[in-house]
Amino acid sequence: MTSHEFKKKRVLFINPAKEDTFIVNRIHMGLTLLGEILSVNGHEVLIMDYAFLRSIQGKLEIPNISDLVKDFKPEIIGISCFTYLYDECQCMVDEISQCSNAPIILGGPHITFFPEDFMNDKRVSYLVRGEAESIILDLVNDAKPQPMPVIIKCLHPCAEEIPAINLDIAYGSQYLRTYQIQLSRGCPFSCSFCNIELIAGKKVRARNLELCIEQIVTAKKHYPNINNITITDDCPTFNMKRFKQFLTMFAKTNIDTTLSIDNVRADLIDEEILQLYVKAGGQNVCLGTESGNLQVFSLVNKGESLEEIINAAKLIRKYNLEFGLCFVIGLPEDTLEKHRDSIKLAKYLNVDYAYWNMCTPWPGTKIETWFRQNGEIGDVRNFSTLIDSGVNFKNPPAWSTSFTMDERIKAWLMANLETYTLPIIFWGNLRYLPRNMLKLFKLARQHNLYKSLFIYINGFAFHQIYLTLQNRRRLYLLQKTKTELK
Ligand code: B12
Numbered sequence: 001m002t003s004h005e006f007k008k009k010r011v012l013f014i015n016p017a018k019e020d021t022f023i024v025n026r027i028h029m030g031l032t033l034l035g036e037i038l039s040v041n042g043h044e045v046l047i048m049d050y051a052f053l054r055s056i057q058g059k060l061e062i063p064n065i066s067d068l069v070k071d072f073k074p075e076i077i078g079i080s081c082f083t084y085l086y087d088e089c090q091c092m093v094d095e096i097s098q099c100s101n102a103p104i105i106l107g108g109p110h111i112t113f114f115p116e117d118f119m120n121d122k123r124v125s126y127l128v129r130g131e132a133e134s135i136i137l138d139l140v141n142d143a144k145p146q147p148m149p150v151i152i153k154c155l156h157p158c159a160e161e162i163p164a165i166n167l168d169i170a171y172g173s174q175y176l177r178t179y180q181i182q183l184s185r186g187c188p189f190s191c192s193f194c195n196i197e198l199i200a201g202k203k204v205r206a207r208n209l210e211l212c213i214e215q216i217v218t219a220k221k222h223y224p225n226i227n228n229i230t231i232t233d234d235c236p237t238f239n240m241k242r243f244k245q246f247l248t249m250f251a252k253t254n255i256d257t258t259l260s261i262d263n264v265r266a267d268l269i270d271e272e273i274l275q276l277y278v279k280a281g282g283q284n285v286c287l288g289t290e291s292g293n294l295q296v297f298s299l300v301n302k303g304e305s306l307e308e309i310i311n312a313a314k315l316i317r318k319y320n321l322e323f324g325l326c327f328v329i330g331l332p333e334d335t336l337e338k339h340r341d342s343i344k345l346a347k348y349l350n351v352d353y354a355y356w357n358m359c360t361p362w363p364g365t366k367i368e369t370w371f372r373q374n375g376e377i378g379d380v381r382n383f384s385t386l387i388d389s390g391v392n393f394k395n396p397p398a399w400s401t402s403f404t405m406d407e408r409i410k411a412w413l414m415a416n417l418e419t420y421t422l423p424i425i426f427w428g429n430l431r432y433l434p435r436n437m438l439k440l441f442k443l444a445r446q447h448n449l450y451k452s453l454f455i456y457i458n459g460f461a462f463h464q465i466y467l468t469l470q471n472r473r474r475l476y477l478l479q480k481t482k483t484e485l486k
């Protein structure tokens with residue numbers, strides 16, 4: 001039987017959410033890609049991305065999962081699992097299995113890294129590890145309830161097998177403002193803390209750029225609320241010539257959106273890229289820096305130098321782009337003292353924003369081996385690598401005698417306070433201000449962080465005003481450049 005002869009099915013895809021203050025203003029890419037493959041083949045797909053839906057709360061009614069299952073009557077249910085949403089995934093499986101007999105398929109990064117967590121869960125029929133584009137159609141066509149979960153290990157699809165994302169099937173997509181796209185998948189580098197090899201592989205799969213541009217333009221046409229295009233590649237500028245080509249093509253489309261990139265390597269940008277990026281509506285550049293301490297940095301095996309990062313930072317500043325650095329606290333050989341070098345670097349480069357990620361030893365990484373030999377590994381489930389704006393965080397999932405759990409928390413808070421990264425004084429969030437301030441005071445007392453708290457209280461408002469003015473200026477310059485291009 002060929003696939004088109006199969007019964008068309010109603011498929012419900014779900015991305016669960018946590019009740020924290022992180023805002024996810026994007027729709028889950030993996031589900032919109034898999035949904036597209038199924039829709040093209042006649043299946044009826046509905047995506048409920050509860051993380052995204054929380055960001056548009058109040059704009060439309062958000063049905064809870066059991067009501068939705070009763071109404072939509074899915075014949076197959078797929079849930080995407082982040083390790084950070086482990087508890088929410090368990091609850092979702094619980095609720096669904098009480099109101100539906102449809103086979104449940106679990107996929108996403110958590111299932112790729114920790115399939116054992118659901119291996120004996122009789123409520124689940126399939127566990128899909130890896131990128132599922134090449135198997136999803138056959139799986140949905142054949143799926144039936146299984147006595148025990150069947151594990152499916154996927155091969156990476158080639159670039160041509162990756163379709164356009166389908167927003168029509170995602171609930172609430174009319175309110176989407178940020179459109180994510182991948183121009184490529186995979187990364188050839190081997191940073192010690194990164195598990196990219198397990199996720200997308202080391203071989204870069206470059207997508208056809210004309211096709212990507214076409215997909216962006218079509219999305220903007222159908223979803224006029226989209227005002228930003230975000231490139232989420234693992235290593236977007238792995239081929240700088242190709243990336244310049246993309247920026248030139250993007251600028252020519254003249255679509256009325258800004259452009260962002262999630263993360264870039266300092267050794268893979270140059271002045272020409274930045275010029276083209278600005279012309280194309282580029283807003284920000286965030287450099288993966290990991291540590292400002294030379295010894296810790298050199299052990300990350302990034303294949304670039306701190307000097308390259310500093311030079312790139314100066315170039316980014318020259319073009320008035322919003323500038324961020326991404327750090328990892330507590331890498332091998334890091335200590336509270338050495339961590340101060342990271343904060344110093346962020347201040348020296350006058351960052352607009354910084355991501356202070358707590359070191360997480362993902363399976364298969366070099367740092368996982370290091371912590372097994374030199375420290376301890378706790379539980380990574382439900383752990384967010386960032387502190388949220390409600391000052392919520394969990395205990396770090398790895399530690400050592402030279403950088404203890406308590407010191408890691410202190411380092412985390414110190415960095416966030418001194419670089420103004422905890423946006424607890426948001427206008428929309430004003431009613432939580434007293435509670436959040438009280439939390440901060442208590443934590444400052446507990447960890448002897450009065451100086452950091454003083455820096456934060458003194459500088460936060462100025463920093464926000466500075467960022468707002470910078471942003472206005474950038475949008476003005478962008479509009480001017482676009483008009484000149486016409
Ligand atoms: C863009 C991105 C984000 C974006 C958007 C996330 C989103 N909702 O899609 C933002 C900035 C919001 C984000 C936030 C976070 N992220 Co993030 N993010 C990424 C990044 C760089 C790309 C994700 C992506 O779009 N990939 C491409 C698509 C095609 O892949 P995919 O969505 O995983 O889907 C494929 C497969 O997983 C599978 N699949 C997925 N779901 C399902 C479901 C079923 C039923 C099936 C069959 C298959 C399947 O098939 C899909 C198609 O191939 C990845 C790194 C990476 N390369 O994956 C990290 C990554 C996913 N993020 C990660 C983390 C830790 C986070 C945070 C928890 C960070 C934090 N605050 O601590 C938050 C969680 C926010 C939340 N509530 O959801 C980790 C997850 C690790 C883990 N074990 O869970 C990753 C892998 C980075 C890393 N190496 O550590 N992230």
Ligand code: SF4
Nearest residue numbers: 187189190191194196
């Ligand atoms: S460059 Fe980025 S994606 Fe590549 S291995 Fe390093 S951290 Fe991972």
